Amino acid sequence: MKILLLEDNKKLNAAIKKRLELKGHKVYNFEDGKEAYENITEGFSCFVLDINVPNIDGIKILKKIREYYKDVPVIIISATVELDIIKKSYDFGCNDYLKKPFFIDELEIKIEKLCKIKDEKIEFDNDSFFDYKSSTLIINNEKIRLTKKERLLINLFITKKDEVLTYSIIENYVWEGSFASIDSIRSLVRRLRKILKKEYIQTVVDTGYIFKVP
Structure with missing residues (x-):
């Protein structure tokens, strides 16, 4: 599974990435909100977002994600206890919210539960389809980037x-x-x-x- 991870704490970011990759997932990890924002259209099956990150916060990124993908799961991870921030997260379409500090096992369970895309390849007909995972078109067995x-x-x-x-x-x-x-x-x-x-x-x-x- 292709996962976008946004977490500005370097140690936590590295720990989450390592654990998820051990499970066979492909993790694109970012510490800066602007960098994550610029990469959200790269065909991810799951988003894991911290809220308080440099440059562009996780809530704005969540709103942008929902403009592109209605159904791709988004998990918010945050230390905030402000109810209005938590409410905004759900209002803007997050699927689950995990409060810091947490065990990485908890996040792993949520990802396994929520972040499963049934159809990674969307077929147009017998010889034409779009590979959502790699963001490529395949026409007559030819991959087109x-x-x-x-x-x-x-x-x-x-x-x-x-x-x-x-x-x-x-x-x-x-x-x-x-x-x-x-x-x-x-x-x-x-x-x-x-x-x-x-x-x-x-x-x-x-x-x-x-x-x-x-």
């Missing part, structure tokens, strides 16, 4: 398949709040269509796109 924007767009289409996605929705999600012209969006869609080879992405005139699979 996507750019960040291509990966964000395919993630959006997969999670919202059969739904009309407006230019505005695509702009907010793929460009992460920055401005993108309609021409830029169309250009990105053309690139992804060329990679996919089949007409999964259908145009909704003057509105946006819809992703349909058999």
